[in-house]
Amino acid sequence: MSIATLQPEQVVILGSSGSIGTSTLDVISRNQSRYNVFALVAGKNVDVVYQQIVLHSPKYVVMNDECAAQSLRERVSGLKTEVMSGTQAMCDIAAHSEVDIVMSAIVGAAGLLPTLAAVEAGKKVLLANKESLVMSGKIFMDKVKQHGATLLPIDSEHNAIFQCMPRDMQQGITTGFSPLGIHKILLTGSGGPFLNRDINTLSQVTVAEAVAHPNWSMGQKISVDSATMMNKGLEFIEAKWLFDCQPDDIEVVIHPQSMIHSMVQYQDGSVIAQMGQPDMRTPIAYGLAYPERIDAGVKPLDFSTMKDFTFTKPDYNRYPNLQLAIEACRLGQAATTTLNAANEVSVAAFLQGKIGFMDIYKINEQVLTASALGELTSLDEIMDMDQQARRVANELIAGQAR
Ligand SMILES: NC(=O)C1=CN([C@@H]2O[C@H](COP(=O)(O)OP(=O)(O)OC[C@H]3O[C@@H](n4cnc5c(N)ncnc54)[C@H](OP(=O)(O)O)[C@@H]3O)[C@@H](O)[C@H]2O)C=CC1
Ligand SMILES: CC(=O)[C@@H](O)[C@H](O)COP(=O)(O)O
Numbered sequence: 001m002s003i004a005t006l007q008p009e010q011v012v013i014l015g016s017s018g019s020i021g022t023s024t025l026d027v028i029s030r031n032q033s034r035y036n037v038f039a040l041v042a043g044k045n046v047d048v049v050y051q052q053i054v055l056h057s058p059k060y061v062v063m064n065d066e067c068a069a070q071s072l073r074e075r076v077s078g079l080k081t082e083v084m085s086g087t088q089a090m091c092d093i094a095a096h097s098e099v100d101i102v103m104s105a106i107v108g109a110a111g112l113l114p115t116l117a118a119v120e121a122g123k124k125v126l127l128a129n130k131e132s133l134v135m136s137g138k139i140f141m142d143k144v145k146q147h148g149a150t151l152l153p154i155d156s157e158h159n160a161i162f163q164c165m166p167r168d169m170q171q172g173i174t175t176g177f178s179p180l181g182i183h184k185i186l187l188t189g190s191g192g193p194f195l196n197r198d199i200n201t202l203s204q205v206t207v208a209e210a211v212a213h214p215n216w217s218m219g220q221k222i223s224v225d226s227a228t229m230m231n232k233g234l235e236f237i238e239a240k241w242l243f244d245c246q247p248d249d250i251e252v253v254i255h256p257q258s259m260i261h262s263m264v265q266y267q268d269g270s271v272i273a274q275m276g277q278p279d280m281r282t283p284i285a286y287g288l289a290y291p292e293r294i295d296a297g298v299k300p301l302d303f304s305t306m307k308d309f310t311f312t313k314p315d316y317n318r319y320p321n322l323q324l325a326i327e328a329c330r331l332g333q334a335a336t337t338t339l340n341a342a343n344e345v346s347v348a349a350f351l352q353g354k355i356g357f358m359d360i361y362k363i364n365e366q367v368l369t370a371s372a373l374g375e376l377t378s379l380d381e382i383m384d385m386d387q388q389a390r391r392v393a394n395e396l397i398a399g400q401a402r
């Protein structure tokens with residue numbers, strides 16, 4: 001809400017029952033005069049969504065799963081919330097004429113269509129779902145321009161980079177690093193839970209060890225991605241699209257403390273960094289209120305108690321998935337769509353105990369090698385490529401189990 005507007009802005013949260021979704025609701029609760037929850041969208045977690053309905057009284061809820069929607073309908077009878085199900089209903093709600101802001105925080109490829117629906121309706125879109133951009137980079141960014149949507153990065157690194165960019169880049173008035181005096185993006189990553197683990201023991205990593213991120217509390221899929229550093233690879237591709245730059249303009253830096261959330265290096269030697277607690281409520285609040293600032297409930301940094309900050313280069317022997325993602329970024333859209341799909345399947349298989357931790361890389365690499373790679377120019381081609389990569393990944397996993 002700008003100071004001049006008196007009505008609260010209407011917000012849809014895609015992925016409300018997840019880690020980003022619940023943090024978004026926490027920030028909204030602290031700023032109720034500015035934001036109203038118009039609709040919640042989730043997969044199948046009826047208990048969490050029911051509590052959210054009681055607290056926020058949204059007009060609509062959409063569950064992916066019709067069984068979950070039906071059991072929610074029974075629990076909310078008597079309340080004013082209407083419960084629907086399915087992807088089309090998610091898209092309709094994301095594009096609803098009464099909506100101002102859409103938080104995109106469904107995990108994985110399932111987030112693409114509702115996010116694109118919000119973009120096509122010209123909404124202010126807060127993008128946490130990095131997989132959308134990895135799957136469909138140019139198509140996605142072209143639609144943002146074509147439909148006059150406002151895209152604000154929520155992924156902590158991209159939010160940091162955005163904050164460190166000149167205002168002309170933030171507003172899309174000037175693009176290209178040279179005219180803005182930018183040398184490169186320094187994309188920081190913690191290295192995850194296995195930064196210092198004996199590399200020969202990585203194949204024995206358990207699910208509990210892999211999801212135990214040292215600094216951030218997040219959903220399971222992104223936590224495993226952080227452990228393999230595929231997360232940083234996906235973020236490398238995400239940065240290329242968000243900031244309209246080339247792979248050589250981005251350098252990954254390991255910063256295990258996760259206090260600097262990324263940096264922009266300028267041609268005059270200056271480096272501008274954004275710092276803060278490892279708490280997603282900061283970038284979420286920034287996105288909601290941009291260009292203003294609001295309370296996020298995050299405690300200020302206390303420099304008198306802070307430990308050393310360290311920085312190193314990533315070791316690709318430890319993190320082969322990071323190298324694979326950077327290679328895919330150079331290869332083009334088919335490669336990144338394929339890699340994203342393969343990785344979703346292999347990470348799910350790891351979480352279900354079907355494959356080992358290092359098999360995630362093996363499956364991803366084999367799917368990428370088996371695929372015909374080029375540019376993809378339509379959403380149909382993107383969806384076909386995604387499905388094909390999932391089929392190959394599932395066959396490889398089934399073959400391993402035999
Ligand atoms: N967590 C974090 O700190 C960060 C997350 N991100 C990104 O944000 C996104 C969300 O991450 P995170 O919150 O950690 O993930 P979670 O696993 O915690 O939450 C995922 C959400 O997506 C919902 N969901 C899953 N499948 C579907 C579907 N088919 N249709 C509708 N909703 C679905 C889940 O619903 P349900 O549980 O009800 O099934 C849940 O609400 C990811 O893309 C991640 O990479 C980016 C930066 C930081
Ligand atoms: C909070 C966030 O943005 C995550 O993507 C985070 O960056 C994960 O930590 P890693 O740096 O270990 O991947």
Ligand SMILES: [Mn+2]
Nearest residue numbers: 155156157235
């Ligand atoms: Mn991140």
